[in-house]
Amino acid sequence: DEAAAGFQDQILAGDMSWDDVLAQARVDGEVQFFYWGGDDNLNVWMDSVVAPAMAELGISLVANRITGTKDAVDLVIADAASGRTIGEGSVDAIWLNGENFYTLKQQDLLFGSFAQLLPNAANFEWDEADPRSQLNLRDFGTPTDGAEMPWSGEQYVCSANRAVLPVEQTPRTFEDLQAYLEVNPGKFAYIKPPHYLGNTFVQQVLYAFNPDGTGATPFQRSIEGLGAAELARLAAPGFEYLKDIEPLLLGGPQGAVRYPEDAAAAEGLFRNSEIHINCGFGLYAVATKRADGSYPQTAEEIIFPAGNMIKNKNYLAIPANAPNPAAALVFANYMSSVEAQVTKLDLVGYPAGIDPWKLDPADAAALEAAAPAHYGVTQDELDDNIAPDTNASLVEVIEATWLEYIERGSSLPLEEIVANAVANLAP
Amino acid sequence: MTSVALQGLAKSFPGATALAGIDLTIAPGELVTLLGPSGCGKSTMLRLIAGLDERDQGAILFDGHDISGLEVSERNVGLVFQRYALFPHMTVRRNIAFGLRVRGTPDTEVNSRVNEALDTVQLGELGERFPHQLSGGQMQRVALARTLITRPRLLMLDEPFAALDADLRRQMRSFVRDLQQRLGLTTIFVTHDQAEAMEISDRIAVMQAGRILQVDQPETIYHRPVSAVVARMTGEANLVPGSVVGLGDALGVELGFGPVPLRQNGFTPGTKVLSLIRPEAIAITPVDPGDGHGAIQSSAFMGQSIRYSITAGPNTFLVDAVSTRRLVDGQSVLMRVDPAHVSVFPPANNQA
Amino acid sequence: MTSVALQGLAKSFPGATALAGIDLTIAPGELVTLLGPSGCGKSTMLRLIAGLDERDQGAILFDGHDISGLEVSERNVGLVFQRYALFPHMTVRRNIAFGLRVRGTPDTEVNSRVNEALDTVQLGELGERFPHQLSGGQMQRVALARTLITRPRLLMLDEPFAALDADLRRQMRSFVRDLQQRLGLTTIFVTHDQAEAMEISDRIAVMQAGRILQVDQPETIYHRPVSAVVARMTGEANLVPGSVVGLGDALGVELGFGPVPLRQNGFTPGTKVLSLIRPEAIAITPVDPGDGHGAIQSSAFMGQSIRYSITAGPNTFLVDAVSTRRLVDGQSVLMRVDPAHVSVFPPANNQA
Amino acid sequence: MVLIVLFMVGPFVPLLVQSFAFQWDWPNLLPSEWWFTARDRARLPLGWDYVLSPYSRLGEAVLNTVLIGSATTLICLAICLPAARVLAREDFAGKRAFEFYLSMPLIVPEAAVGLALSVMFVRVGLAGSYAGIIIAHLIPTIPYMVRMLTAVYQGLDRGFEEQARVLGASRSQALRLVTIPMLLPGILAGCLFTFLVSTNLFLLTFLLGQGKIITLPTLLFAKISGGSLDASAAGIALVATLPGIVLLLISERYLNGLNQLTGR
Amino acid sequence: MPSPIWRRRPTLQRQQVLGLLPLGVVMIVLFGGALALALLQSLGFAPWLGINSFPDVSYFIALWGGASFWWSLWFTLYYSLAATVIALVLAILLALGLTRAFPGRAVFGSLYKLPLVVPYAVGIALAVIMMGNGGVLSRLAFALGWIDDPAQFPLLLTTNAGWGVIAVYVWKQLPFMALAIHAVLISAGREQAEAAAVLGANRRQIFREITWPQIVPGIVSSTLICFAFNMGAFEAPFILGGGFPDTLPVMAWRYFNDADYTLQLQGMAVVVSIGLVAGMMIAVYLATYRRYERSLGRV
Ligand SMILES: Nc1ncnc2c1ncn2[C@@H]1O[C@H](COP(=O)(O)OP(=O)(O)OP(=O)(O)O)[C@@H](O)[C@H]1O
Ligand SMILES: Nc1ncnc2c1ncn2[C@@H]1O[C@H](COP(=O)(O)OP(=O)(O)OP(=O)(O)O)[C@@H](O)[C@H]1O
Numbered sequence A: 001d002e003a004a005a006g007f008q009d010q011i012l013a014g015d016m017s018w019d020d021v022l023a024q025a026r027v028d029g030e031v032q033f034f035y036w037g038g039d040d041n042l043n044v045w046m047d048s049v050v051a052p053a054m055a056e057l058g059i060s061l062v063a064n065r066i067t068g069t070k071d072a073v074d075l076v077i078a079d080a081a082s083g084r085t086i087g088e089g090s091v092d093a094i095w096l097n098g099e100n101f102y103t104l105k106q107q108d109l110l111f112g113s114f115a116q117l118l119p120n121a122a123n124f125e126w127d128e129a130d131p132r133s134q135l136n137l138r139d140f141g142t143p144t145d146g147a148e149m150p151w152s153g154e155q156y157v158c159s160a161n162r163a164v165l166p167v168e169q170t171p172r173t174f175e176d177l178q179a180y181l182e183v184n185p186g187k188f189a190y191i192k193p194p195h196y197l198g199n200t201f202v203q204q205v206l207y208a209f210n211p212d213g214t215g216a217t218p219f220q221r222s223i224e225g226l227g228a229a230e231l232a233r234l235a236a237p238g239f240e241y242l243k244d245i246e247p248l249l250l251g252g253p254q255g256a257v258r259y260p261e262d263a264a265a266a267e268g269l270f271r272n273s274e275i276h277i278n279c280g281f282g283l284y285a286v287a288t289k290r291a292d293g294s295y296p297q298t299a300e301e302i303i304f305p306a307g308n309m310i311k312n313k314n315y316l317a318i319p320a321n322a323p324n325p326a327a328a329l330v331f332a333n334y335m336s337s338v339e340a341q342v343t344k345l346d347l348v349g350y351p352a353g354i355d356p357w358k359l360d361p362a363d364a365a366a367l368e369a370a371a372p373a374h375y376g377v378t379q380d381e382l383d384d385n386i387a388p389d390t391n392a393s394l395v396e397v398i399e400a401t402w403l404e405y406i407e408r409g410s411s412l413p414l415e416e417i418v419a420n421a422v423a424n425l426a427p
Numbered sequence B, C: 001m002t003s004v005a006l007q008g009l010a011k012s013f014p015g016a017t018a019l020a021g022i023d024l025t026i027a028p029g030e031l032v033t034l035l036g037p038s039g040c041g042k043s044t045m046l047r048l049i050a051g052l053d054e055r056d057q058g059a060i061l062f063d064g065h066d067i068s069g070l071e072v073s074e075r076n077v078g079l080v081f082q083r084y085a086l087f088p089h090m091t092v093r094r095n096i097a098f099g100l101r102v103r104g105t106p107d108t109e110v111n112s113r114v115n116e117a118l119d120t121v122q123l124g125e126l127g128e129r130f131p132h133q134l135s136g137g138q139m140q141r142v143a144l145a146r147t148l149i150t151r152p153r154l155l156m157l158d159e160p161f162a163a164l165d166a167d168l169r170r171q172m173r174s175f176v177r178d179l180q181q182r183l184g185l186t187t188i189f190v191t192h193d194q195a196e197a198m199e200i201s202d203r204i205a206v207m208q209a210g211r212i213l214q215v216d217q218p219e220t221i222y223h224r225p226v227s228a229v230v231a232r233m234t235g236e237a238n239l240v241p242g243s244v245v246g247l248g249d250a251l252g253v254e255l256g257f258g259p260v261p262l263r264q265n266g267f268t269p270g271t272k273v274l275s276l277i278r279p280e281a282i283a284i285t286p287v288d289p290g291d292g293h294g295a296i297q298s299s300a301f302m303g304q305s306i307r308y309s310i311t312a313g314p315n316t317f318l319v320d321a322v323s324t325r326r327l328v329d330g331q332s333v334l335m336r337v338d339p340a341h342v343s344v345f346p347p348a349n350n351q352a
Numbered sequence D: 001m002v003l004i005v006l007f008m009v010g011p012f013v014p015l016l017v018q019s020f021a022f023q024w025d026w027p028n029l030l031p032s033e034w035w036f037t038a039r040d041r042a043r044l045p046l047g048w049d050y051v052l053s054p055y056s057r058l059g060e061a062v063l064n065t066v067l068i069g070s071a072t073t074l075i076c077l078a079i080c081l082p083a084a085r086v087l088a089r090e091d092f093a094g095k096r097a098f099e100f101y102l103s104m105p106l107i108v109p110e111a112a113v114g115l116a117l118s119v120m121f122v123r124v125g126l127a128g129s130y131a132g133i134i135i136a137h138l139i140p141t142i143p144y145m146v147r148m149l150t151a152v153y154q155g156l157d158r159g160f161e162e163q164a165r166v167l168g169a170s171r172s173q174a175l176r177l178v179t180i181p182m183l184l185p186g187i188l189a190g191c192l193f194t195f196l197v198s199t200n201l202f203l204l205t206f207l208l209g210q211g212k213i214i215t216l217p218t219l220l221f222a223k224i225s226g227g228s229l230d231a232s233a234a235g236i237a238l239v240a241t242l243p244g245i246v247l248l249l250i251s252e253r254y255l256n257g258l259n260q261l262t263g264r
Numbered sequence E: 001m002p003s004p005i006w007r008r009r010p011t012l013q014r015q016q017v018l019g020l021l022p023l024g025v026v027m028i029v030l031f032g033g034a035l036a037l038a039l040l041q042s043l044g045f046a047p048w049l050g051i052n053s054f055p056d057v058s059y060f061i062a063l064w065g066g067a068s069f070w071w072s073l074w075f076t077l078y079y080s081l082a083a084t085v086i087a088l089v090l091a092i093l094l095a096l097g098l099t100r101a102f103p104g105r106a107v108f109g110s111l112y113k114l115p116l117v118v119p120y121a122v123g124i125a126l127a128v129i130m131m132g133n134g135g136v137l138s139r140l141a142f143a144l145g146w147i148d149d150p151a152q153f154p155l156l157l158t159t160n161a162g163w164g165v166i167a168v169y170v171w172k173q174l175p176f177m178a179l180a181i182h183a184v185l186i187s188a189g190r191e192q193a194e195a196a197a198v199l200g201a202n203r204r205q206i207f208r209e210i211t212w213p214q215i216v217p218g219i220v221s222s223t224l225i226c227f228a229f230n231m232g233a234f235e236a237p238f239i240l241g242g243g244f245p246d247t248l249p250v251m252a253w254r255y256f257n258d259a260d261y262t263l264q265l266q267g268m269a270v271v272v273s274i275g276l277v278a279g280m281m282i283a284v285y286l287a288t289y290r291r292y293e294r295s296l297g298r299v
């Protein structure tokens, strides 16, 4: 599509005013947005807040709910494979992070460096010098290069059911957890990798058991930089731990360990006290889930694993073959507006993706006011225990290693497993 | 050879009384036919005897013993269905052997008895065929053989020839009759074809609406029916209204072509009656116009006989005459009837 | 009234020759019956005439005009199928009206003609019923009315009564015959029941294996069949082998109870022949043992008549006698036969 | 017998309870708090409020399901009816092989067809479109439709059509006035079942809908794919049961049940 | 001497072809195309992914060479067969029961068809709510005092024993089979069974000798359909299955969803393998059945 290609060139070259983009977006008329539709609250917000706001801009939001973000990435790739270029694909914007972004980037299927061209780029910290800019510039260690717009923050938080787990027995570290499980076997489960929640748990374990004591730091490097052998060395104690606690996990005492498939499954276990601690992304999960009945009313947040609670952001990416690129830009801009961020925080409980210190005080205050309550911990305690994500190129390796070493119970030495995984994943 | 007695046998279905008290005794080796219109309860009677349905009331005695308590499979009766109910997935041999096999008869005996049965029904070569490879008459014979091989105490045949065409039917009739007499089987035969009933039976039980109207030998049923209804059910009948007249010191009945002496007693002159004369009981002689009792209205050639429709006085008679030469329409005829073949019924009897 | 002529009509199906050259002429208003065993090609003939199947050879002429080129719907023939083929989703009225409606006849005319047709078949009140609410006889009459309303040039009835029971069949027979004669309809009637054929037809065409063996009036077919095969197909027949003998200056045939004068010519004495005598053509008189021609083997009461099986010389005869009094088995009898009722066939003819 | 039916319909009871529950924890046999007592506190729609709100996309899913089902049924009918006529009445070389081929979709895994078709459809631009899904739905529905229609045609004596022709009806009149009306119950039963099969299809819809077209099965699958069930999932499951119940009632009431389904 | 024919009717031949054409085209282009494509792809033909090593059996070799494939195959077969057999036994009981008169049969006779008309996903939802460790059965077990912690409830879902998967298949397919069998029983009528009874057969003998041969064709066609479906089914084992080793369709799915797009060809090889195995099993089954049928004189 030549018109779209022209638009792409112009906008990326900075030759276009925002008004022109808005006008062009109205011509596009719609935006095909793909996002994980497993959260009812998010769905409601998307349909009741975002769609009307987009409609005001003359764009109809087609919010496609998908079960796995990868489906949208696949779609982009399939379209591209059948020769569809800019203006001809079927996906305008995807809510993603980590691996999926990495995939699109690798396959060179991203629209281009648009993030800082948007008016609402002002709401983000882009200064490399400021360490707080990291989450805007890197996604799971992959430089975003402005090809995706930060949209929402997240932090890995675990919750305890106080009805069965008293405050004094609450684990803070993985060793605590193991001790707790010795006494209460089977009362914990983490979500099964390759689900990203499961991956995240595994990453935290690896940080915590990093034999060098350097925590997350070495895991920020790409696999090319780190090397398979080094990764295996760093990960070995963590995987040992995972193997050790396996018999103590849900179903372990009965001889058949069960890893829940997704967050909903884990929540179900948590509700029924089949597990005493439930972990997942969700800084305000306890508040929102107590409100919608998916958590017991006795649920509270806990600090676990202390110092290694992964915090990240997730993003909106625009594929290289977006059918409505202008509308996609307008959409991404809206999603990073203060207005959108406030209502999202308020209704869905997803932490802000924009950086409060970049906002004017009124906006920052509004954002703070919109934040749901915490139960059992304070925001400061939570802020004090964060860790970064693992590099996206490592995630797949770790994931494959977990499948081979833990799930399939491979007897090969870990080094070999990691090496195999790296070899298999090399394009 | 078994005697069978039904005593006050009754059965109702929701919405229909199938049998309203049946009393019937069948002598050992006798063939009794149930003759009656559709729905009169013929099949129901057989099903009760076989134990396929449960009676509401009454008793069924075999040789004087009540068999009501026995299971179907213990009664040892034979029942041949209208549509044969051959087992389509078994060869003729296996169909016939079925009754023995389920009794656990040793194979060698089964084999020899099946061969025997195949011979009896003259199907020697067809043992390995499947039912669908047989003609109607052959299927019927297999059904018979299958039933006979178990040596039932009582053989019951439910309209066995209904699905066969006219010729085959006639053949099978005498085949079954011969077999039955040869084996001396107590038999109940069901039909609604009166000619079939006449030809095959020792006695006929004429049924209507769940009751037996008359049980008698074919000749008696045909010539001396107890009612006009039975008369009509057992063959073509001229039923002529008239009244009893004195005829010398005896009684007679006026038929429209002169009074005929009456062989029945118990009527007073002047009584209104219905007279039965069978079409073949009237003899006609062509005469000059004016001399006859009546005139030929129409005629139909029927092969063996010619059926004339003759108007005499107020009545129209059907007359069957052997087909020597056909009289033309309009021909005047004299009519004669053998008094032995005239029956009369009191009016009250005409309803039944 | 249309005359119909079939000339050399032939039709084969893969694996079967259904018609092997049929020549048949039907006069206007005549009712010709096709009589023959299953599979002899009767239905095929009707289907060719109706145009439902295409002939291989030959011509079909209506009033001298070849109609072979016409579509089914243009031939204006009536065809009543064995199993009625009433349209189950239409009321009686709509079934009957069908032929007019597809011709675009105006509603008012349709209505009046349907009423008329309902009256003709005496179903005035049943117009709003559906076929499944009718009895067999009623359905058959609706089928007739539906066909008649289009005033077909030729009416064809394919075993119309096969599914009816014996009584109803007899009723419908005369009903159809009356109607046909009243309306003067050229008609082809198909049956394999000889009694039906005899009773209803102006002429009968006896068929076998795709050929017509004989076409003649019922009496002729019955009493003067051209071959033993036709004789057997048209009623019970004693077929007795014997030889032609000189009988004074005339010829006779030896039957086992004395020679009978022969009415046919063209035989030389000594010729081996097969003689046909119908069972009712033999008269028997009981006599003292030793005086008779033969003895009664068995007898069966058949209502109208008693059928005796009598052995005389080397032959066994079936004899039907009117059922006055039944002779006992073993009784010696004298046998007499009307020479007019004896036919003989040369041996060559016995195969056909 | 009672146990069997309990096994088949019994589980719907807890499903109903779940759909009305706000909190229903182990080991309670009834919820500790019902949805209607919690709904006033909630800021976002809960349970049935969510299910019946436009946000659940249930309406869209129902509409899509019915639309796709109807279109599939009609097209399938149009394709299968003439073929069934030939299959029921004529004999021709290779007929058995053809019939076997027609029933192949019953035994070839849906995944094989779905994955291959999605590759095909992406290339021709049918993926993610209604047309693509409808076309794909033809494959698993055709075997049923053909079987049922063939059986129906076999049950229809040729005599009726011939009688109509003899009575003066043209070919098209015979078809219109006699054949079609007489086949109607069978055709309806076939359509009903085809509709049913179509509305029950998940994998094909899922693979070819590319997440853009949601139907009841895909919506429900997304809800329960983790192996757990919340109130809104239970509500959606119940709603997904409704079309089936309606069709079942129709067929039991008017069409002598689904018995024709078993054709032969 | 055929007389002139003025108007020829179109030959049957052409009508036949016209009638079959649309169906033939759809089936051959769509279904045949899909099959061909699956086969081609499993043999290394996928130019749109930049792969074309056709013909190339390496995907099959890689697949069949790994133990996990055989484990998956075993589970696939096990779920399919177990479910089919269990459903069949129950369906026969149900169908026989339905031929008897009892109060409430009309309601009963409709009620049992419910699963037939609802999507599998609903069945899965029911399995989740009933059979999970926190599910209704587990709660009932607690109420009866058998267990006091959900973990003590036997693991029914997400286990390779496949109780959940099998339960869903049985639940959904039982009515289908019962319906088929019941229809056969109805159309066969009671006459043959009655004839057998009169001939002296007891209930068991009647079932074995008469009823069973009557219902076998219905059983074969419905079990065939169900078995084949189970072999290729995805939802139930995906949601309720025990995880690695997954059933073959789930395995194919995972290959297709892998970040490595070239694994799609491997996935196709899995899918084709399912078809091959199912086809082989069905061929053996049908051959056995044909032999049986021939022994019954049905050709
Ligand atoms: N199972 C049944 N349920 C209800 N009514 C029945 C049943 N069986 C028979 N009947 C009724 O009982 C009556 C007698 O039926 P039966 O079958 O004995 O008649 P039939 O004399 O054998 O008739 P046909 O000559 O038609 O066979 C009929 O009114 C019939 O409708
Ligand atoms: N459509 C057909 N295909 C093949 N053979 C046929 C067809 N129609 C009739 N035949 C054969 O043609 C022959 C004559 O059949 P037709 O139906 O005319 O006999 P019929 O005299 O009417 O017999 P019935 O008394 O049984 O009705 C038979 O051998 C039959 O098998």
Ligand SMILES: [Mg+2]
Pocket: B042, B043, B044, B158
């Ligand atoms: Mg009866």
Ligand SMILES: [Mg+2]
Pocket: C042, C043, C044, C158
């Ligand atoms: Mg015929």
